[in-house]
Amino acid sequence: MSRLAIDVQDLRKQFKVQNNRAGLGGALKDLFKREYREVTAVKDITFQIPQGEICGYIGENGAGKSTTIKMLTGILVPTSGQLRVNGFVPHKEREKFVKEIGVVFGQRSQLWWDIGVIESFQLLRKVYRVPEADFRRRLDELVERLQLGELLNRPVRKLSLGQRMRCELVASLLHNPSILFLDEPTIGLDIIVKTEIREFLKGMNKEHGTTILLTTHDLQDIEALCSRVIMLDDGRIIYDGGLEDLKSRWSKGREIKFQFGSAVTTDRLRTLTEGLTGVSWTLENGVEAAMWLPNEINVSDALARVVGSSVDIRDIKIMETNTDEIVRAIYQSGSAETKAAAAAALEDDTAISGAARS
Numbered sequence: 001m002s003r004l005a006i007d008v009q010d011l012r013k014q015f016k017v018q019n020n021r022a023g024l025g026g027a028l029k030d031l032f033k034r035e036y037r038e039v040t041a042v043k044d045i046t047f048q049i050p051q052g053e054i055c056g057y058i059g060e061n062g063a064g065k066s067t068t069i070k071m072l073t074g075i076l077v078p079t080s081g082q083l084r085v086n087g088f089v090p091h092k093e094r095e096k097f098v099k100e101i102g103v104v105f106g107q108r109s110q111l112w113w114d115i116g117v118i119e120s121f122q123l124l125r126k127v128y129r130v131p132e133a134d135f136r137r138r139l140d141e142l143v144e145r146l147q148l149g150e151l152l153n154r155p156v157r158k159l160s161l162g163q164r165m166r167c168e169l170v171a172s173l174l175h176n177p178s179i180l181f182l183d184e185p186t187i188g189l190d191i192i193v194k195t196e197i198r199e200f201l202k203g204m205n206k207e208h209g210t211t212i213l214l215t216t217h218d219l220q221d222i223e224a225l226c227s228r229v230i231m232l233d234d235g236r237i238i239y240d241g242g243l244e245d246l247k248s249r250w251s252k253g254r255e256i257k258f259q260f261g262s263a264v265t266t267d268r269l270r271t272l273t274e275g276l277t278g279v280s281w282t283l284e285n286g287v288e289a290a291m292w293l294p295n296e297i298n299v300s301d302a303l304a305r306v307v308g309s310s311v312d313i314r315d316i317k318i319m320e321t322n323t324d325e326i327v328r329a330i331y332q333s334g335s336a337e338t339k340a341a342a343a344a345a346l347e348d349d350t351a352i353s354g355a356a357r358s
């Protein structure tokens with residue numbers, strides 16, 4: 001079995017936050033006796049990530065993503081629980097540990113603002129004690145992949161956000177870490193740079209087996225990169241599994257769009273799918289219509305009905321399930337259990353309590 005890159009057991013982080021009392025009297029009281037309350041940002045979470053996986057770590061603002069990343073990178077000390085990254089306890093073995101990881105916080109820079117990019121890279125080489133020859137080889141590869149050539153001598157403050165982000169990625173990878181932590185790596189970037197960065201990360205993962213844990217609010221990052229997603233809500237994991245599985249469990253059905261050669265009526269279309277429970281039609285104009293079918297109905301059964309009829313079809317498009325909508329719905333409900341699963345669980349409960357009563 002492959003070695004675990006990240007192993008987290010019952011990890012918890014509480015912060016002590018000062019309560020500020022209202023008004024001048026309150027401020028005076030605060031001077032003499034401060035009152036505190038506890039905020040639990042991460043609530044006993046458990047997960048494992050094997051080496052070489054790209055895993056998305058998602059959740060709404062304040063869900064606890066950054067706090068987790070900070071514990072995983074040794075910046076914050078957990079309140080309780082166990083945590084190992086590449087076999088190290090991050091906050092205890094920092095010096096050895098940082099050589100194994102790369103970190104990019106999209107909204108913070110690890111580069112020096114006023115000096116040339118290449119000088120920042122040289123400084124980082126010394127921090128990580130990378131031998132000159134290894135550094136050169138690595139830098140050449142990264143510069144070529146991210147096409148940084150002419151940027152290397154410019155000071156960071158003169159770079160665009162997209163150019164800076166590409167340099168940040170190089171900076172985080174110069175010491176050849178086996179794990180990369182990315183916190184919002186594509187925030188604020190245009191679609192071309194986003195695509196470039198996603199392709200680059202995919203390549204690093206494929207060729208070097210780099211494990212990547214990625215937090216993002218851009219679900220296209222997840223779709224492009226991650227086979228697995230961990231979803232956090234209010235400090236707890238509410239989903240851990242495949243993205244496709246999440247989509248198929250949550251989507252209630254699919255939509256198929258048709259373009260016809262001549263005008264059709266809704267009544268005619270309805271007769272085609274008669275008997276297929278839950279299938280409905282929307283006529284968008286005389287020659288374009290959308291068929292919606294619930295998960296219980298097989299796509300090929302429904303398609304066969306239309307294709308096998310005398311209706312003149314010009315084009316058929318099976319619409320992709322929209323991940324944004326699904327994830328937003330899960331955030332809103334605070335649970336990744338599907339309604340069907342939740343209802344089944346409820347029925348089980350009722351059956352059990354009914355049995356207990358009888």
Ligand SMILES: Nc1ncnc2c1ncn2[C@@H]1O[C@H](COP(=O)(O)OP(=O)(O)OP(=O)(O)O)[C@@H](O)[C@H]1O
Nearest residue numbers: 015017039041059060061062063064065066067068
């Ligand atoms: N240093 C701190 N002191 C007190 N509370 C904190 C601290 N850091 C985070 N929190 C609180 O912990 C909770 C989780 O915050 P965290 O930054 O981990 O969320 P997040 O999922 O990364 O959100 P975002 O998407 O906005 O970055 C929030 O309620 C936040 O206010």
